[in-house]
Amino acid sequence: MKLLGISGTITGSKTKTVIEKLLEEVKNNYPEIEVELLDLKDYKVEFCDGRDPSTYSGDTKKVIDLVSSADFYIIGTPIFQGSLTGALKNLFDLVPPKVFRNKVIGFAATGGTYQHYLVIENQLKPIAGYFRAYVTPGSVYVQHDHFNAQGELVDEHVLERIANLSNEIVSMQKALKGNRHEYQHS
Structure with missing residues (x-):
């Protein structure tokens, strides 16, 4: 099983720090799970223009393929102007909705x-609902005060929520994996 952590921003470092911490927690407690980080900052992704996703090339194709190959996701975004980033929204627009169907998603945000x-x-x-994905009941929200001056997560309550979300997402994925064949044709 492959868990993809997505840092859905092209600026800053706090969201990536949170996603890395979640992936590290999964890897430490569930070594059988393959984890990978997709940091949108590392790619030059084109704006979605409505064409067939298979016609994109370069970094855009790499990102679409990476998202498509994952079994489940932890997706993070900073909150700008009371909303998710344009970079993450663009990713959601580029990836065909069927890619997320019947897959588990956990969310993290910073603000x-x-x-x-x-x-x-x-x-x-609601976006995950549109994709017909399964969403973990819990999530992680991290405010700037939860980091120290070196950019490290130090708030014990946040670290506890990270541990809880990492366990929740793996438990849901494992529980649903056995029933996945029943839902493939929905």
Whole structure:
């Protein structure tokens, strides 16, 4: 099973730090799970223009193929202007919705205020619903105060939520994997 962590931004480092911590937690507790990080900052992804996704090339094709090859996901975004990043929205537009169908997604977000945690509930989860993906009940929201001056996550409550989400996503994936054949033709 392959878990893909997606850092859905082309700026900053906090979202990547959170996704890396979630992937590290999964790898430490479930060594049988293959984990990989997709950091959108490392790719020059074209804007979605409505064409067939198979016609893209270069980094855009690499990113689409990487997302398509995963069995389940942890997706993170910083919250800008009360919403997910344009880079992550563009990724969602590029990848065919059927790629996410019947796959498990866990969400993480970072932001400057505590109120921005609602973006997970009000924007990210509905997008996953449109994809007909399974969403973990829990999520991780990290506010700037949860990092130390070196950019490390230090808040014990956040670290506990990271541990909980990493266990939740693997448990859901393992439980659903055995029943996956029943839903392939939905």
